[in-house]
Amino acid sequence: MxxxxxxxxxxxxxxxxxxxxxxxxxxxxxxxxxxPGGVSTSWKRKGYTFEGGIHWLIxxxxxxxxxxxWLETGALQENNPVHFKDPIYTLVDEKGTMPMFRDLHGLEITGFRDRLALWRLRFHLACFKHFHQPIGDLRGLKVRYPKSFSVWEYVKMLSAVLVTPFLMAQSARAYAGWFKNPRIRALLAAVVEPDINALSFIYTLGTFNVGDSGYPxxxxxxxxxxxxxxxxxxxxxxxxxxxxxxxxxxxxxxxxxxxxxxxxxxxxxxxxxxxxxxxxxxxxxxxxxxxxxxxxxxxTTQCMFLGVGVRADLSSWPRSMQIVLPRQLKAAGRTYKTIVVNNYVTEEGYAPEGCSVITCLLHGPTYAYWKSAKEDGSYAAKKNKVMADFIEAISEMIPEIKNAVAVTDMATPLTYERYCSTFEGSYMTDWPPxxxxxxxxxxxxxxxxxxxxxxxxxxxxxxxxxxxxxxxxxxxxxxxxxxxxx
Ligand SMILES: Cc1cc2nc3c(=O)[nH]c(=O)nc-3n(C[C@H](O)[C@H](O)[C@H](O)COP(=O)(O)OP(=O)(O)OC[C@H]3O[C@@H](n4cnc5c(N)ncnc54)[C@H](O)[C@@H]3O)c2cc1C
CATH class of the missing domain: 3.50.50.60 (FAD/NAD(P)-binding domain)
Incomplete structure (x- = not known):
């Protein structure tokens, strides 16, 4: 053998x-x-589960x-049915909330420019409607159950190929900049990191749009x-x-x-x-x-992961929020005005009865910052400060959190490096325009x-x-x- x-x-x-x-x-x-799982993992702290990997599964x-x-490898089975959340993200700011559903309804479109920008977004999503990673077989390989991707499937992907150079040449942020309404721009920034190319943005949003991408x-x-x-x-x-x-x-x-x-x-x-x-x-x-x-x-794409177990019921808050903070949050030498917060209150067994768990990823290249903090002995103190500032900032928008923190956990790129040996503690390759x-x-x-x-x-x-x-x-x-x- x-x-x-x-x-x-x-x-x-x-x-x-x-x-x-x-x-x-x-x-x-x-x-x-x-x-198992590598960087795609979750873990428990004091009865709270922190999801440190999948936000959406394509x-x-x-x-x-x-x-x-996913079926053949046993990743998806009867024991982990997928939930397809809708709205996919909800903007939370001082004006209230604005959801974005898979078919893009919910966005507050006012004025000609936003209508035009929405039309353009819908056009690009339509171009990507049939765009999927082909799963076929290598030529010349003996295969028990062959899979093929027909010529017709490739033909259907042509529209995506044609608009790809245009999307590759700009960032997701620049693409979203076509909308005049700053709330829509802020909401679209939740989909992918704004500095990567707009191709990744359209592709990702497209997976939601066709009813894919869920949470097992x-x-x-x-x-x-x-x-x-x-x-x-x-x-x-x-x-x-x-x-x-x-x-x-x-x-x-x-x-x-x-x-x-x-x-x-x-x-x-x-x-x-x-x-x-x-x-x-x-x-x-x-x-x-x-x-x-x-x-x-x-x-590389790096992030700081923040997880908070909360002794409060957050079920009145949306599942995935793009929160516009009243004040900037400073963390590891970077500033964040908008942050994506996931609320796992509806996930069975993630928190004790009547309690909730939220997580947040703060993106950006902070490996060097944390490395030098480790070397000068300030690592733990700096982590505590980031977490304390985060809780203070988020509590201004979600007051239930303020005096109800049961447990916190934070990972920096150094954590990913230590556990998974990833380069600069990253979890993906960055792909700017x-x-x-x-x-x-x-x-x-x-x-x-x-x-x-x-x-x-x-x-x-x-x-x-x-x-x-x-x-x-x-x-x-x-x-x-x-x-x-x-
Ligand atoms: C917070 C977070 C959120 C994410 N969200 C999503 C999402 O919503 N959707 C999505 O598609 N992707 C998401 N990703 C990205 C995705 O999880 C990763 O890109 C993917 O899991 C990488 O898989 P991999 O097998 O290539 O690498 P890895 O997960 O890095 O696996 C490599 C494995 O090798 C092991 N290893 C390393 N060195 C050695 C050694 N010397 N000896 C033995 N073992 C070793 C590591 O411990 C690890 O288990 C997310 C990642 C993170 C961190």
Missing amino acids: RTAIIIGAGISGLTAAVYLQRSGIQTLVLEKAAG GAKKEIPLHQV KGGSLHMAQNMASTFLNCGGIIRYQTPAEKIFLEGKQWSVRTKNEVLTADVVIVSADARSAIDTLFEEPLQDGWAKKMRSGLR FRRLYHAPVRYREGLYFTGQRTAYSGGLPPAAQSGRTTAQTVCKDLGEEFVGA
Whole structure:
């Protein structure tokens, strides 16, 4: 029997693992953390669950091609049905609230310019109506249950392709700037980080618009656990708290050194962050052209995560809020006037009876700030200050929170770096207008492969899953094995 070692039990590693094991390749997953999911995870503190990963899952709707991958890998099962929230976001400011529904109703459109901007937005969403990541099979691969993406499916995507250069050339913020109403601009800024390109904005909003993108019951951890148990049920092995220290070539075989042993297999797959791996996982940092380009050109998406357990019922507040703060919130040398706050009051078991839990991501490159705070010993104090300021700011808009804080938790990019070894503690590749993305190759050398979000387009869980499947197919093809998807 052929063998594989996968480094990392994030979504990409687990996807590759399920497919390889099902295809008859005995697969061992080494994971440095204590559980599955990588950066897509959630955790409990004092009876409150903090969702630190999925806000929306693309491919949740069964008609979307990616949905098949979520089903085949066991990510979505009967035990975690998806809830498709609507409105998708609600603006909360001193004037009151303004919802944005999936079909865009709810937006307060007044005046010609806003009507024109809305027309343009609807036009671009219509162009993306049939745009989906194709899930097909590699040419020349033996496949038990073939999947194909027909020429007609590609033809239907042409309208999206035609408007792509226009969208790529501007930021989401500039795109939203067509609206005169500042409240609409503020609300649209909730969809994606405003400084990334407008293509990502339209694509993401488009997934909501076609009825996709939802939140699976139990969130990130439950979904990752589903995938891990699917893999184990196929006969795979996962070793948690077992970091790979180095990958090296022994004779003709790639080997992985952990703290206690050296493991060899027919193939080794790196699903740990490729940008970190090129500098840390090999005996010498990789010096191939693509690795040098990644080193010099790749920009990362970083965030600070804030979670608050509240001894109060927040069910009168919307699920996902874009809050315009009365005063700017200062955190890690950055200022925030609008913040997205998720309210999990409706999620079963996330908080004790009558209580609620909220989370917020503050985006921006703060890795260097926190690194120097760690070095000068002010890290904990600075974190406490950010959390205290956040609670004060949010309490001005949601007064129920003020004297009802039961528990707080905060992650900085250093937290993600410590737990998941991601480069600069990031969770995605940043994709501003006019910038190229720098990918790691799927097949690096004979027997050595990469997978994960840094081998694909920028975008979170879909590229993670899709790359896991592509890497598994590439391995099967190279080993002459039949790929068994379902
Ligand atoms: C707060 C937050 C919110 C997000 N929201 C969304 C969302 O709503 N929708 C969406 O699509 N995406 C979202 N994402 C992004 C998405 O979760 C990630 O892009 C995706 O999970 C990346 O998966 P991956 O498998 O490529 O990488 P990772 O998750 O980084 O997996 C790599 C794994 O390798 C392990 N590892 C690293 N080094 C080693 C080693 N030496 N030995 C052993 N194991 C190692 C790590 O511990 C990790 O488990 C979010 C991410 C965050 C952090």
